[in-house]
Amino acid sequence: MTKSTEVFNPQEFSDMKGILARYDEPASAILPLLHYVQGVYGHLSEEALTFVAEFIGVPHVRTFEVATYYTLLFTEPVGRHLVQVCRNLSCHVNGSEDILQALKSKLDIDVGATTSDGTFTLVEVECIGACDHAPAIMVDGDLHRSVTVDSVGMILDSYREKT
Ligand code: FES
CATH class of the missing domain: 1.10.10 (Arc Repressor Mutant, subunit A)
Incomplete structure (x- = not known):
């Protein structure tokens, strides 16, 4: 043992x-x-x-x-901030793919990867319970509703400043 x-x-x-x-x-x-x-x-x-x-x-x-x-359990190290993008129906029809592409572009990583400085890990998840404000993402424990391609950068920046 x-x-x-x-x-x-x-x-x-x-x-x-x-x-x-x-x-x-x-x-x-x-x-x-x-x-x-x-x-x-x-x-x-x-x-x-x-x-x-x-x-x-x-x-x-x-x-x-x-x-x-479970998508919230990790067997490999993840970044200091976990960015989860909902890919379920409401978010999908309201542009979650555009949000995901914007995040991938801003972070310069693919889904499932961590930025080279260890700050962010990007994952896709199923419904996070904010269908009425789709598309939604969750960063760490914080829910971000009605996310737009333009707001993605601001959201990431607010976490970059946190330790
Ligand atoms: S489908 Fe995205 S929060 Fe429910």
């Missing part, structure tokens, strides 16, 4: 035990634990996924399946 100290410091391990204690069934803690680990390390390393699987007593493959299923 992977030792917690090989992967997490004592405070992190304590936090994880606290999360686990909230659930009657250890396997039910899989998403909160993965979310916690990603919050601390920015992504889910192979070692972390292996440890979480052993920690809650599920096969290793289970944490890998969950981590690769």
Whole structure:
């Protein structure tokens, strides 16, 4: 079994035990634990996924399946700011492809890539719950509604200034 100290410091391990204690069934803690680990390390390393699987007593493959299923979980490092572009119907018919092209052009990266300075990662996602103000994008946890090609640069600049 992977030792917690090989992967997490004592405070992190304590936090994880606290999360686990909230659930009657250890396997039910899989998403909160993965979310916690990603919050601390920015992504889910192979070692972390292996440890979480052993920690809650599920096969290793289970944490890998969950981590690769959800678009908000990352098994590789991502940029400091995550730009998610909705590609579902409302956004699509309201110009999300133009927004995506503008973002790709401004960031000089393709979908799934991270800028060379590590500032932005660009991904496409399914509906983010702002269909009535499509096209919508989400940067980190912030929802941007009724985005236009002209507003893309301003949105990116507001995050460039943040650490
Ligand atoms: S379709 Fe884009 S937010 Fe719902």
